[in-house]
Amino acid sequence: xxxxxxxxxxxxxxxxxxxxxxxxxxxxxxxxxxxxxxxxxxxxxxxxxxxxxxxxxxxxxxxxxxxxxxxxxxxxxxxxxxxxxxxxxxxxxxxxxxxxxxxxxxxxxxxxxxxxxxxxxxxxxxxxxxxxx
Amino acid sequence: xxxxxxxxxxxxxxxxxxxxxxxxxxxxxxxxxxxxxxxxxxxxxxxxxxxxxxxxxxxxxxxxxxxxxxxxxxxxxxxxxxxxxxxxxxxxxxxxxxxxxxxxxxxxxxxxxxxxxxxxxxxxxxxxxxxxxxxxxxxxxxxxxxxxxxxxxxxxxxxxxxxxxxxxxxxxxxxxxxxxxxxxxxxxxxxxxxxxxxxxxxxxxxxxxxxxxxxxxxxxxxxxxxx
Numbered sequence: 001x002x003x004x005x006x007x008x009x010x011x012x013x014x015x016x017x018x019x020x021x022x023x024x025x026x027x028x029x030x031x032x033x034x035x036x037x038x039x040x041x042x043x044x045x046x047x048x049x050x051x052x053x054x055x056x057x058x059x060x061x062x063x064x065x066x067x068x069x070x071x072x073x074x075x076x077x078x079x080x081x082x083x084x085x086x087x088x089x090x091x092x093x094x095x096x097x098x099x100x101x102x103x104x105x106x107x108x109x110x111x112x113x114x115x116x117x118x119x120x121x122x123x124x125x126x127x128x129x130x131x132x133x
Numbered sequence: 134x135x136x137x138x139x140x141x142x143x144x145x146x147x148x149x150x151x152x153x154x155x156x157x158x159x160x161x162x163x164x165x166x167x168x169x170x171x172x173x174x175x176x177x178x179x180x181x182x183x184x185x186x187x188x189x190x191x192x193x194x195x196x197x198x199x200x201x202x203x204x205x206x207x208x209x210x211x212x213x214x215x216x217x218x219x220x221x222x223x224x225x226x227x228x229x230x231x232x233x234x235x236x237x238x239x240x241x242x243x244x245x246x247x248x249x250x251x252x253x254x255x256x257x258x259x260x261x262x263x264x265x266x267x268x269x270x271x272x273x274x275x276x277x278x279x280x281x282x283x284x285x286x287x288x289x290x291x292x293x294x295x296x297x298x299x300x301x302x303x304x305x306x307x308x309x310x311x312x313x314x315x316x317x318x319x320x321x322x323x324x325x326x327x328x329x330x331x332x333x334x335x336x337x338x339x340x341x342x343x344x345x346x347x348x349x350x351x352x353x354x355x356x357x358x359x360x
Contacts, residue, residue: 016161017331018159018160018331018334019160020163020233020337022230022233022234025230028230029223031226039219039354042355043208046355046360062352062354065348066348069344069348073223083168087171087174090182091178097182097186098182098189102186102193
């Protein structure tokens with residue numbers, strides 16, 4: 001009977017009580033120290049100009065910090081993986097949105113060189129979008 | 134009465150009064166609330182995602198302007214706010230941990246510190262906003278910079294950077310404001326003894342929301358301040 005499955009709950013507890021993992025307080029403090037250290041690192045990194053690496057490192061460190069918060073503060077590391085799939089799916093669709101949008105905005109000037117009097121600042125080529133120079 | 138409803142009683146399980154009638158067990162109620170919050174967070178990722186895509190498009194178009202305009206933001210205040218928010222997240226995680234152990238006093242204290250940090254964050258944000266308004270660093274057509282002598286002037290289209298700055302940090306600040314409201318509500322319910330070792334769903338779910346607000350700032354800080 002389906003009731004039995006419900007009765008057992010996700011934790012397998014036959015009484016259906018809530019059983020969620022709780023890490024020791026010191027562990028959460030350690031995660032915070034890690035997050036603070038990564039913040040210091042990203043500020044430090046911003047004082048050096050590493051060209052294309054700047055953006056990559058900024059996003060990379062931020063993602064590492066987000067993973068720490070998601071995994072431990074938000075319990076995803078110990079929880080049912082379904083919650084993690086929800087997050088990954090949302091981020092995937094933001095990625096699809098970004099990719100298709102920039103595939104348009106970055107190539108407008110190449111495809112329609114004669115449209116309107118505006119230019120792509122990166123190349124100086126005519127482009128329909130953007131601001132007047 | 135259905136067969137399922139009687140099954141719980143035959144198992145010798147007494148229904149606590151905080152267990153809504155449409156759930157079989159506390160675990161089912163907990164997981165349902167958690168799923169609801171995660172789906173809301175997924176929606177929020179898409180919501181903020183749209184702004185980050187807009188940011189990406191403009192930054193790709195005007196990389197030099199973004200760099201110059203971003204230097205008008207105060208890195209120190211931004212980093213301080215990051216630490217304040219990270220610390221508030223730690224306090225929220227400890228509040229959940231205390232609630233899981235049924236420690237009512239500790240839960241209340243941690244929640245209060247979380248709320249206090251949120252207020253400090255908004256206060257710092259206010260100082261930053263006031264500085265930008267005073268200098269005329271405003272969105273779009275309102276961009277009329279009035280920079281002190283010796284500061285290199287900004288490109289005319291810098292208004293689009295400040296439009297994104299105010300829109301993204303403003304919406305984030307709105308989420309912080311909502312978070313203060315939600316956490317205060319949870320704090321009051323905790324004070325009234327609404328939660329226990331068996332029932333801390335609301336504390337857990339409110340903390341999930343608060344951590345998400347923290348994650349948005351984790352991305353906003355390098356995107357706006359550290360170019």
